[in-house]
Structure formats: C-alpha cells, structure tokens
Amino acid sequence: MTEPLLRPPGVELLDVHQLRLVETPAPTPSPEELRALNRVWDEAVRANPNLFDGPVVACAGLDWEEPHSLVVDWARTTYRFRALHRVPGATSWLPSLFVGVLQPADDARLLVGRMAPWTASPGRWQLPGGSMEPPEDHRPLDLAALRRHAARELVEETGIVTPPEDLALWQVTRGGNGNVGFLFRAPSLPASAVRERYAALVSAETALGRAPELDRIAFVGSHAEVTGLGGPHADYLEPVVRRHAA
Numbered sequence: 001m002t003e004p005l006l007r008p009p010g011v012e013l014l015d016v017h018q019l020r021l022v023e024t025p026a027p028t029p030s031p032e033e034l035r036a037l038n039r040v041w042d043e044a045v046r047a048n049p050n051l052f053d054g055p056v057v058a059c060a061g062l063d064w065e066e067p068h069s070l071v072v073d074w075a076r077t078t079y080r081f082r083a084l085h086r087v088p089g090a091t092s093w094l095p096s097l098f099v100g101v102l103q104p105a106d107d108a109r110l111l112v113g114r115m116a117p118w119t120a121s122p123g124r125w126q127l128p129g130g131s132m133e134p135p136e137d138h139r140p141l142d143l144a145a146l147r148r149h150a151a152r153e154l155v156e157e158t159g160i161v162t163p164p165e166d167l168a169l170w171q172v173t174r175g176g177n178g179n180v181g182f183l184f185r186a187p188s189l190p191a192s193a194v195r196e197r198y199a200a201l202v203s204a205e206t207a208l209g210r211a212p213e214l215d216r217i218a219f220v221g222s223h224a225e226v227t228g229l230g231g232p233h234a235d236y237l238e239p240v241v242r243r244h245a246a
Contacts, residue, residue, distance in 0.1 A: 010176055010235075011173060011174070011175050011176065011235050011236050011239050012173065012174045013171045013172075013173055013236075013239055013240070013243055014070065014171060014172040014173070014174065015068055015171065016068060016069075016070045016169065016171070016172045017068040017069065018065075018068065018069040018070070019069075019070055019072065019142075019143050019169070019172075019182075020065070020069075020070070020071045020072070021071075021072045021073075021074055021140075021141045021142055022071060022072070022073050022074070023073075023074055023075070023076075023141065024060045024061075024073045024074070024075055025075060026058065026060070026075035026076060026077050026081070026092075026094065027075075027091070027092035027094070028092065029081070029084065029090070029092040030091075030092070033084065033087060033090050033091075033092055036087040036090070037080065037081065037083055037084055037087055037090075040083045040084075040086045040087060041053075041080045041083045044083060048118070048120070048122075050118045050119070051079065051120060052079065053078050053079050053080040054078060054079055054133075055076065055077075055078055055133055055134050056077060056078060056079055056082065056096070056131050056132070056133060056134070057074050057075070057076065057077070057096075057097045057131070057132040057133060057134055057141065058074065058075050058076075058077045058081075058082070058094035058095065058096055058097060059072065059073070059074060059094060059095045059096065059097050059178065059179070059180045060073040060074060060075045060094055061073035062174070062180065070172060072097070072180065074097060074141060075094060076134045077094065079120075079131075081093075081094075082096060085177070095175075095177060095178030095179045095180060096131055096132075096179045096180070097131070097132040097179075097180050097181075097182075098129055098130060098131050098132055098179065098180075098181045098182070099129045099130065099132060099146055099149050099150040099153060099181065099182050099183075099184065100126070100127035100128065100129035100150070100173075100181050100182070100183045100184070100236075101127055101128045101129055101150050101151075101153065101154045101162075101167065101183070101184050101185075101186055102127060102170055102183060102184065102185045102186065102240070102244060103127075103128060103154065103158070103160060103186045103189065103194065104185070104186070104188040104189075104244075105188065105189065105190065105191040105194060105219050106188055106189070106190045106191060107191065107219075107221070108188075108221060108244075108245070109191075109219040109220055109221035109225070110127070110219065110220055110221065110240075110241060110244060111127075111128065111158065111194055111217060111218075111219060112125050112126060112127060112217065112218055112219070112220055112229070112233075112237065113125070113126065113127075113128055113157060113158065113213075113214030113216065113217045113218075114214060114215055114216040114217075114218075114229075114231065115213065115214065115215075116211055116212060116213055116214065116215040117215070118211060119213060123231045123232060124231070124232045124233060124234060125218075125226075125229045125231060125232070125233035125234065125237065126233065126234035126237060127183070127234070127237070127240070128153055128154050128157045128158050128160075128214070129150060129153045129154075129157075129181070130149075130153045130157075132146070132149055132182075133149065143169065144164070146169075146182050146184075147164040147165070147167045147169075147184060148164045150164070150167055150182070150184045151163065151164040151167060154186065156213065157201075157212070157213050157214050158194070158197060158198050158201065158214065158217065159197035159198050159200050159201030159204075160186070160189070160194065160197050160198075162186050162187065166186065166187055167184035167185070167186055168184060168185050169182065169183075169184055170183045170184060170185040171183050171240070171243065173236040173239075173240065175235045175236060176235065177235075181236060183236075183240065191219060194217070195217070198214075198217050220237075220241055221241065221244075221245055222241065222245060223238060223241070223242065225241075226238050226241055
C-alpha cells in the first residue's frame with residue numbers, strides 16, 4: 001500500500017499528468033466497529049430509505065511516483081462501510097473515490113447541479129458525477145474506466161451525451177476528509193443546449209415515474225456565484241471554480 005500524501009487542511013487540487021491505480025485489500029473492521037457500523041447504517045436507512053448497500057470503490061492511499069505522476073491505491077467496499085466515517089475512532093474507514101465533470105458553457109461558466117431530496121446528499125450543489133464503482137468482468141480500473149464512468153454520470157444526471165474519449169483529465173481533488181475526485185473537462189456547449197438536454201431528461205424521468213438525481217441546475221463562474229447558489233455545496237466546488245476561471 002502506498003504511503004498517504006501529507007495533506008494540508010482544506011481541499012487540494014493535484015496537477016496529475018499520469019495516473020496509475022492499484023487494487024489493494026480493504027482493511028477488516030473490528031467486531032466493535034462492525035456493531036457500531038451496523039447501528040449507524042440502520043439509522044441512516046431509516047432516515048433515508050433510498051440508501052442502498054451497493055459496491056463502491058474506496059481510496060486506500062496516494063503517492064507520487066515522480067512529479068505529476070500519481071499512484072492511487074483502491075479497495076473494493078460497499079456503501080454500508082462508507083458509514084464508518086460516522087463512527088468515532090474507527091480505524092478501518094477509507095475515504096471515497098469519485099468522478100466529476102467540468103461542463104463549461106459558451107461563456108466559460110461551469111454547470112453545477114443540486115442533489116435531489118431522495119439522494120445521499122440532499123440539497124448539495126456539485127459538479128455532475130458520482131462515486132466510482134468497481135470494474136466488472138475482470139476489467140481494469142484505469143483512466144479509461146474513470147472516463148467511461150464520468151461520461152455515464154454526465155448523461156444520467158444531465159442528459160448530455162459526451163464520448164468518454166472527449167473527456168480530458170483536468171485535476172485530481174482531495175478534500176479535508178480524504179475523499180479523492182477525478183475531474184474531467186468536457187467540450188464546451190451553449191448554455192441553451194445544456195438547459196434543453198436537462199429539461200428533456202427531466203421530462204423523460206418524470207414520464208417513467210422517477211425523479212431526476214439533480215433537481216436543479218445552474219452555471220457558476222466565480223466565488224460570488226457559488227455562494228449565491230444557496231444551500232450546501234461540495235467542498236471542492238469553490239476551489240475548482242476559482243482554478244477554472246483563472
């Protein structure tokens with residue numbers, strides 16, 4: 001397992017040119033941690049019955065091989081075990097891995113969405129994206145897999161269809177809680193086209209009796225516009241908007 005990078009407080013944006021992902025076993029919780037975990041998870045499910053215990057990828061370590069060449073250790077786990085971060089003193093908790101997409105509009109502002117009430121983070125503003133899932137059929141977890149997942153999240157949440165090969169790795173972000181995000185930049189689109197595709201997605205989901213994962217979208221290009229969204233937002237959002245604007 002790689003040694004974790006020393007992490008200053010707050011959110012880091014890591015400039016990564018090469019990326020290598022290495023699978024490693026997840027730590028085994030102690031019996032005490034398991035009992036506390038099950039209690040916390042059951043309470044969370046009672047509060048939000050839409051939560052499910054599906055497979056997900058966690059971050060087991062980060063290290064630089066050389067400047068701008070990052071090694072990420074990852075482990076297979078489930079959403080239930082992510083609840084360990086709510087257990088005081090838990091030593092087997094691992095931060096999450098996620099993908100996000102910077103979708104610029106024609107005025108260079110970025111598309112953001114607000115998570116619907118039924119999701120795990122209701123009301124939170126963030127980039128289109130989501131938690132990384134383990135690869136299937138013995139396929140590797142690599143940069144191509146991250147791109148595919150990012151493209152899938154983008155179309156599922158916004159209706160925007162972008163070929164994975166058109167997504168360029170922009171930055172890797174690490175939050176104060178250790179969560180690691182792989183951020184991809186999509187080709188620019190007119191804001192009107194983005195709104196049309198999102199509206200079409202909402203209509204299609206509503207016709208099927210489903211609620212979209214993002215219940216609102218907006219465009220932001222500055223700290224003031226992020227603050228003006230109202231409600232909570234992902235910890236990486238402000239530094240990403242500042243870096244992109246620069």
